[in-house]
Amino acid sequence: MSVAIENFVKAIYKNGKRDNNDTKPGNIAKELGISNAAATDMAKNLAAKDLLKYQKYKPLKLTDNGTKMALSVIRKHRLWEALLFKLFDMSLHDIHREAELLEHQTSDLLAEKISEYLGNPKFDPHGDPIPNADGEITTSDTSISLSNANEGKSYTISRLMSDDKEFFDFCALNGLKYGNTLVVSKQFTNNKMTQILINNNTILLNQDFTSIIYVNENK
Structure with a gap:
């Protein structure tokens, strides 16, 4: 899948977990820095690929396949953040910026190797939970x-x-x-x-x- 598709499903997943729970195309567009029309076109395209459910003027909802993809990308992103923070003591902003690039170039095998090296961490340096290799978040969030x-x-x-x-x-x-x-x-x-x-x-x-x-x- 392309970087644009992975970023789109990831944005829907993350926005759906926030307090405002706003996953309408306009809000996803703002999140990604693209036009509302581009977000709507992307949503329709991904609905055809069974990655999300699209209804006009309604919030976007990921399918099981879309959620699996989002969690895979998030796992790689947060593992890279944990690794960069451990090895180089980089700032939280810098590790996020670098992980945004690295997450799309990382195989499942490399992600597993990073996780093993770090002792299979449950959280990244921001405190965000790291999904396991099966795309599951095994920690409970009471925050x-x-x-x-x-x-x-x-x-x-x-x-x-x-x-x-x-x-x-x-x-x-x-x-x-x-x-x-x-x-x-x-x-x-x-x-x-x-x-x-x-x-x-x-x-x-x-x-x-x-x-x-x-x-x-x-x-």
């Missing part, structure tokens, strides 16, 4: 977005769901890393902002950040 976290509670950062360099630069400067602990000191619901305490520093985050930072409550 919530920081925007939905409760005041006065302590949380561990479980996922950073972005590919934006400025976002990762900000996170690195402020200790917002996978596995780090924070406390939600105040939720400003009307203004959609969250105040947190991390590493003895108080930070005020807007919803653009809190909607893509996922956490698990510390019991």
